Amino acid sequence: MVKVILAEKPSVAKNIAEALKIRGRNDGYYEGNGYIITWAFGHLLQLYDAKDYDEKMAVWKMENFPFIPQAFKYKVKCDAKNRDKLDSGAQKQLKTxxxxxxxDDIDGIISACDFxxxxxxxxxxxxxxIKTDKPVYRLLLNEWTPAEVLRGLENIQPNIELRPLLDAGVSRQWADWAIGxxxxxxxxxxxxxxxxKALNIGRVLLPTLKIIYDRDKEIESFVPENYYKLQAIFKTKDEQEYEGTYIEGKEEKFKSKETLETIQQSLIDKSAFVSDKQVQKKNEYPPYLFNLSNLQGYITNKYKGWTSDKVLKVAQTLYEKKFITYPRTASAALEESLVGKTAKVLETLSKDLPxxxxxxxxxxxxxFDNSKVESHSAIVPTYLIPKQLSADEAQVYQAIKNxxxxxxxxxxxxxETRIETKINNIDLKGLFISKGKVQLVEGWKKVENIQSKDTLLPLVQxxxxxxxxxxEIISQVTKPPKHHTEKTLLRVMETCGKNYEGDGESEEDVFAILSGFSIGTPATRAETIKKLKDVGYIEMQNKNLLCTDLGRRLVDTFPVKDLFNLEFTGRLEKSLFDIEKRNFSKKDFLQLIFDFTAKSVETIKNEKDIIINEVSTQVKTKESLGKCPLCGHAVIEGQKGFGCSNWKNGCKYVIWKNDKYLAAMKKKPTKTMVKALLKNGVASVKGLTSKKGNKFDALLRYEKNPDNEYFSWKMEFANNEQQKPVNSEKADGAANTAN
Structure with missing residues (x-):
């Protein structure tokens, strides 16, 4: 008999097939050695739209809301470009x-989707x-290496044991549908x-927006204040100098300059002595292993051009290529059962290190600490060492490996040395403190060549x-808080703002948070930040995240304040976590959500009519690149080429973006090239590639053939040596180009 394994993606199905040494690939599945391995493309099914339940919901009318289906139903997912059509690929794969x-020969189904x-x-x-009567099992893996796949298949579990995980997933999906x-x-x-575009409202979207809004407001309302420090320089008997800062109790910043001026006057012509000296050896431990949020924060903070969404996508690729463990984890520790396996991975990765x-x-x-692992362990490399990675993959992999x-x-x-210096013959409330630090053992800092700055103090007793x-008295000004970056925002989302201290790197703070109490999950936080940008509620300036005017108006006006509340959202996420752990019921959670949704709809209905967002209905005109040489109308850029805007009346002028003549020289037409051709009849093109791979520059013309309505390319060089015309791909179908 044969078992069907259902993977979440084709790449994972391929990994399983390789582990089982199955080479026979068919249309939509692999088969061999007692297994059939097929795959989804992520979600093949989606929830019904509101109009699928009731035709009247096809048009939004205030009186039709709230709308909560009696029973939630699923359908084949819609085409990404046309929601009125089903996705043909998903439909075909579902049939497979x-x-x-x-x-008839199938005796069991194994779900191998992400755990x-x-x-x-x-x-x-x-x-x-599909409603199978065959027994269903679950393959639970944290990585897709061959050894783990084979081990996992020997330890498959009845799928029914994962029902709480399904209940949590369904509860999250239905809740977000109802609220959204x-x-x-x-x-x-x-x-x-x-x-x-609709005014997007979401369970996770709005509290995240509020975090950025609050920080922006805090910065705007910040009033800088002057403060003062008294600093002194002391010289030892052997002519060595060191600096000290005046401290009373624990206070070294003084609001009153006059207080310090009085003290400073008393220092004139005085000497001092070392009243205390303490020397301590201290340990510096490495930062914890990465969970997803910390990996995203590290990469987006260290490298330009990265977003948390991009980090997740690259990490997911590395996971599917079997080079790292499951990335969508909230844990920064490893399960204790992984001790032996981790030792082998370490041995493999260490071989060539200096x-x-x-x-x-x-x-x-x-x-290794089970109490600090939620579902999945921290992200670590597997025993498979990549031979070739893209630049992006290399940066993420290297960070995880390091x-x-x-x-x-x-x-x-x-x-660490601490010297206390007192002034002779003066009864001051305070004294001068000097601190020194000298690195003794570089240790783990060697891995990333982290340089420690030493502060040397003279040898005194x-x-x-x-x-x-x-x-002297130093005048300084208090600084406003910094704008949120993706790194700091992810930390607030991860902890619901609890025990959060600015840019602090303390993972201990994260472990102190009640398990599951957060905004979103590791898998959804990056998507939330991306959506906030896409819908226009926030924007990026360098690495900083700022609220847009639309985002501010939404926070100021939208009346359902619970959706902006971190505590409220954190409790909902905690409830989902408790459903996974069998501590809360799906039924009670959904009733809570449906009641909240109905109440919120009525709240909005009863508010005053205010315009938060005004959408312009003006049609955006496409840029004219020049006049068509055939009919004189504007040539514009379309999805597949640069064509005449008069295509509806039969004009055939077009330069295809995948033009074969240019492609043979590893070039594509550009706006600049088309503009030059239309204006001057010739375009100077640099960096063309010959058949032998040599680079060269040339002048190109795009001229109508004398015996038909199509165009051909002509090439000229600086010495006017002219090649024969080469027919470009026929320009029929130009009507489809400019649209």
Whole structure:
């Protein structure tokens, strides 16, 4: 008999097939060695739209809301470009999966979708919509290496045991549908003038917007204040100088300059002595292993041009290529069962490192701790070493690999010296403090060549007399908080703002948070930030995230304030987490959501009519690149080429973007080239590639053939040596180009 394995994506199905040494690929599946491996493309099914339940919902009318279906239903997902059509690829693959599952020789189904809420939902929605009577199992893996696939297949579990994970996934999906469909529709009807993009309202979207809004307001309302420090320079007997800052109690910043001026006057012609000296050796531990939020924060902060969404996509690619473990994790520690496997991975990765002799495997509670693992362990490399990576993949992989190696390097050590200096013959409330720091052991910092700045203090002993060389009052101004970056925003979302301290790197803070209490999940936070940009609620300036005017008006006006509340959203996410852990019921959660949705709709309806967003209905005209040489109308850029805007009346002028003549020389037509051709009849093109691979420059003309209505390219060189005309691809179908 044969078992069907359903993977979430074709790339994962390929990994499983390779592990099972199956080479026979058919249309939509692999088969061999007692298994059939087929795949989804992520979600093949989606929830019904409101209009699928009731035709009247095809047009948004205030009186039709709130709308909550009696029972939620699924359909084949819509085409991405046309929501009125089904996705033909999804439809075809679903038929393939159904055919395979219904075969007489099949004695079981194995869901091999990602081990998380979303993966469980994807697999179960397909399997149970097809309605199989075959037993269903679950393959639970954290990586797709051959060894793990084979081990996992020996330990498959009955799928029914994952029902709480499905309940959490369904609850999240239905809740977001109910809140999103109802409140987006009603808010758009109430607060938007003109037709266009809807005014997006979401359970995770709005509290995230509010975080950025609050920081912007905090910065705007910030009033800078002056403060003062008293600093002095002391000289030892052997002519060495050191600096000290005056401190009373724990206060070194003084609002009153006069207070310090009085003290400064008393310092004139005085000497001093070392009243105390403390030297301590301290350890510096490496930062914890990456979870997804910390990986996104690290990469977006370190490299230009990265977003958290891009980091997730690249990490997902590395996961599907078997080079790293599951990336959508909230954990920064490893399960204790992974000790032996981790030691082998470390041995493999350490072989060629210049500091390999310093790497020592240790079973540390800081690395292996079941109490700090939620569903998935931290992101670490697998035993498979990549031979070739793209530049983006290399940056993410190297960060994950380095962070992993750091855990098994020596602890960095430094010596911290604290000197207290008192002024002779004055009864001051405070004294001068000097701090020094010297790195003793580089340790894990070698991995990324992290340079530590040493602050050296002279060698002095308690009661040593020192000379007071100089003293001055330094004037400084308090600084406003910094704008949020993706790094700091992700941290607030991860912890719902609890124990959050600016740019702090303390993962200990994260572990202190009640499990599951957050905004969104590791898998959805990047998508939320991206959507906030896409719908125009926030914008990026360098690495900073700022609220747009539309985003501000929405926060100021939208009356359902619970949706902006981090505590409220955190409790909802905690409830979903509790459903996974069998501590809360799907039924109670959904009733809570449906009641909240109905109440929110009524709240919006009863508010005053205010315009938050006015959508311009003016049609955007396309840029004219020049006059058509055939009919004189404007030539414009279309999706597939640069064509005449008079195509409806039969004008055939077009330069295809995939023009074969140019493609043979590794070039594509550009706006600049087309403008030059239309204006001057000739375009200077640089960097063409010959058949032998040599680069050259030339003048190109695009001229009508004398015996038909099509055009051909002609090439000229600086010495006017002219090649024979070469027919370009026939320009029929120009009508489709300019649209």
């Amino acid at each position: 999966i159904k055919f395979l599952m219904k075969r 998380d809420r979303e993966g469980q939902l994807i697999g179960d929605s397909i399997i149970y919509t 469909i109802n409140l987006t529709s009603v808010a758009t009807l109430k607060y938007q003038k003109g037709k266009g 500091y390999k002799d310093e790497i020592k495997f240790v079973k540390s509670k800081r690395i 962070r992993f190696i750091m855990q098994f390097m020596p602890v960095a050590e430094y010596e 308690v009661q040593d007399q020192v000379e007071l060389v100089k003293h």
